[in-house]
Amino acid sequence: MQASALLHLLQFASPALPIGAYSYSQGLEAALESGAVRDAASARHWIAEHLAGVVARWEAPLCWRLMQAFEQQDFDSVRRWSERFIASRDTAEFRAETIQMGYSLTKLLGELGVADGALMTMLQSEPEVALPTAYACAVAALRIPREQALLAMLFAWAENQVLVCVKSVPLGQVAGQRLLLSLRAELEAAAVTAQTLQDDEMGNWTPGLSLLSMRHEVQYSRLYRS
Template identity: 75%
Template structure:
């Protein structure tokens, strides 16, 4: 990877990107409230299971297909996978999360003027833009290597989950970094799986996570929006 591509990737996978990722826990806060996550061991187990059963099985494979579709300027494939991803959000919070962050990233792409007119037209062809579609558009606009971009997406997700645990379990900063370091081989395996899983084997079947998300919508005291 060239130095410029690496720097672009670091920027667009950074928690500092102004799309609000820090304000979501993706069900983790509800797991903390219920006592399912209570210490470093249970936090790591939660993140790893979410990674392999949801991220590697659905979110990352959809992102991988969207990156390829944007690279080919394939309007049909972009529309199909964008609509499928939005339809897969099975709670109001999960749907609002991806639409809000997708909208924010799409606006940022336009304001930074990194995408050509064709890419912007592909991005705007559906009424709702989820985060994976906007991210895939940025990857195409900056001509980033797809494998590295997928790994960066998964790392950014894991980093945000660990930060939730650092603030809310709570864990120490060193414990959080130790956990993130220990997840490296699992992140690599998830990225590899996402690139090879067949369409018919994809899925986001995680009823427990869905129920926690719905419970979180009515949770009395909360710091995160999901």
Template identity: 70%
Template sequence: MQATALLHLLQLSSPSLPIGAYSYSQGLEAALESGIVRDQLSARAWIVDTLHHVVARFEAPILCRLLHAFSARDAAAVREWNERFIAARDTAEFRAETIQMGYSLSRLVIELGLGDEALRGILQQQAEVPLPTALAYAVVALNVPHDAALLGMLFSWAENQVLVCVKSVPLGQVAGQKLLLSLQPELENAARCAEQLQDHELSNWSPGLSLLSMRHEVQYSRLYRS
């Protein structure tokens, strides 16, 4: 990867990107409340299971498809995968999360002047912009290689999950870094899976996670918005 593309990827994957990712746990806080996640081993099990059964089989493959659609300036394909992703958010929290972060990122990239007129036109045609759509737009606008962008997205997701565990399990900072380091082979496997799945194989079927998300909506004490 060229240095410029690498620097763009690091910026997109940075926790300092102002889209509010730090304020969401994606159901993890409810798992902490229920005792499913309670220590380093259970934290790792939670992250690995969610990565392989949800993120790698739905969110990441849809990002791949949106990357190809934006690269081809295929407005119909962008609209299709954009709408399918939003429709698959099966709780109010999960839907609000991706729409809020997608809105923040899409507004940021437009204000930064990223992308040509054709790309901007496709983005602005969407009634609502979830996070994968905004991220795909930014990646294509900045000429970041697709495979690197996919790994960056997966790493950013995993890093946020680990940070939730560091603050809320709680885990120490060193334990958190050990956990993140141990996830690298899992992230590589998840990326390979996402790139190979056919359209009919995509699935975010995870009723346990959905139920935890719905419980979190009425959870009495919480730090995160999902």
């Protein structure tokens, strides 16, 4: 991997990227409220199950396909997978999350001038842009290897979940880093799954998570937007 590609990847997978990722918990805050997550052990179980059952089987393989489509400038496939991802957001919060961050990343890419004309024109022509779509565009535009970009996407997701736990369980900083380190095998397995699943094997059937998200929409006290 070339140094320039690695530096680009570190920048666009960073939690410091100004797209608002820190303000979402993806249902974890509702799990904390319900008592399903209450300590380091239950936090690890929640994150690992969410990673294996949802992210590795839907979000990551879909992002993998979007990266391939952008790389080949197959914009019909970009639109198809982007539409499917948005349609899969089955609560108001989950849908608003990906649209808001997708919009913010699209705007950032335009302001930084990192995407070429064809890629940026395609991205900006869409009425709604999901976050995986904007991320895949950045990966293709900056010529970041897909395998490393996929791992970075998975790590960034896990890191954000751990940070929610550090703030809200609460866990200590060292406990949070220990938790993140312990997820290495699960993250590697998720990357393999995302690259090998066939289209008809993908899915995100998680009614329990959807119910928690809907409860979060009316939760009395909350720090996060999802």
